[in-house]
Amino acid sequence: MSRLIKSILVVSILAPGLASAAGYHASGNVYIVPDSSMQANMSVRYNTSAAGSPYVYATGYAGGYVGFFGRDSDNEYFSCYVSTTNPIYEAAVDIKNNLQDGSRLYVTKNAGSSECTNVFLGNYSYYQE
């Protein structure tokens, strides 16, 4: 029992110091260049300082095209899809399935077209909430 009490004392001394330890953090956001590109964090959901109501999402029908969509703080929209015949289709499906807290999505398309030309995903510790 005395050993247990000593262990509790040790934890109570160390816990406050350990709880304050944290790595670098950056708030998520959505940046859209209309008819061109979108950079977006899934963690924008938790950014209380972001103006407007920005959001980002990705969708896909089983065996069908994959779509990426977003709205930024200026209320500008971006959308593009990757069809099943697109060479990047399988990779786009993987990216769509792996969007999570800490993810940053970057999608581009040609002006006047709605088909995605590039889809990039990064997972960063500092974007996690």
Place this chain on the structure above:
Amino acid sequence: MPDSNSRFLPALIAVQFLTLIMLTAMFFRLPPRENPVTGAGDTVVEDKPVQEPAFPASHLPAAPELKDALREIVREELAALSASTETVRVNTRQDKIPSENERQEQETAAAISGSIVQQAISAGVWRRTDTEALLPHLGELSDEHRLALTKQLFSSINRQELEMEDFPPL
């Protein structure tokens, strides 16, 4: 931006970690390490003479003949494999040929869905009511029709001609 106090954190963590180790050592005194001693019943490995291989090396063909024999075996196996390989057919919706009834249902769903999307684009806003109107027909759409609707909707969105009050299920 990193916390301005973060430069003291490594030192603080190191001190706390050392304190934890010292306290743990005081509480849990490990027994001294004993030299391993072989006791009764332990298995002792004795050196044994190397046995002759079951297939003596003198029975093997010369190296070039062995290579040719191996190549021939590999060719035969590959030929047998390619002859027996069957084309794997992936069962997708595109492979399924719709019946006349299903085709008519697809055409009807495409017409109604197209009308919903066109009305929203004309109004300049996608509402919750548009989503609710579209949902019942999506299951009847062919992949081509669904993609065509998506292209139409996305084009309008990317021209910033459509305000999104809800999320179209496309």
